[in-house]
Amino acid sequence: MTKFEIRGLRADVLIGEDERQEILTGVDLTVNSNETHAIMGPNGSGKSTLAYAIAGHPRYEITEGEVLIDGENIVEMSVDERARAGVFLAMQYPVEVPGVSMSNFLRSSVTAVRGEAPKLRQFSKELQGAMKNLSIDSGFAARGVNEGFSGGEKKRHEILQLELLKPRIAVLDETDSGLDVDALKVVSEGINRAKETHEMGTMLITHYTRILNYVKPDYVHVFANGRIAESGGPDLADTLESEGYERFVKAGA
């Protein structure tokens, strides 16, 4: 059982040398393992900033508040330490790392999180199993990281990492964007399988309600103006689907 708590979190985006802008204006959220929280909201409301701040991205500086895993504050931790503490962030736009094969990249990620390198043969077996689960072609392991991957392949790769790294908290930022229905199903099944096979709390950041038909949220939060403006059950997603975010955007900063 893991408790992930965000308390009074404020963060700035660092724009230039002496330019910064406050984006997160006091975020409070508690995610327990086995819970799925959908974070929804208009473009530019700060959803990705929240994900980056949790992950420790250098462009975003936490100015106030804390992020706790079982009472331990991760705010002062390095990116690697956060990963070891069990936090997983799937990037909205995964970067390309040419020259490094998928299998090498994944094995080093697993090594960083587990603290020791898995035996090669055992890791290959694990990787092939996880790839099979996600209907990923076996040739994928030899390809360069994200090199020339389609949008759908990048997303599958994110979920492949999820299967291998078994995080305690997964922050999935628009994992659903740009996927056709078949890819969306495969990706959603991967998220659901990760939730079943190991205890995982999930923050599912999304602009659209479509993925919530496949990954059922326990809670839905509306993110607006850098904080959670409203929280509810799964029904809130239906309200947002029909009414949009206008009400929250109009509310102003």
Ligand code: ADP
């Ligand atoms: P969302 O994910 O909800 O669409 P973001 O967190 O991406 O929102 O952006 C929130 C606000 O922060 C936007 O106004 C955006 O322009 C600004 N912002 C985010 N990252 C940067 C950056 N690297 N440089 C300048 N502005 C940024």
Ligand code: MG
């Ligand atoms: Mg955006």
Ligand code: MG
């Ligand atoms: Mg975003």
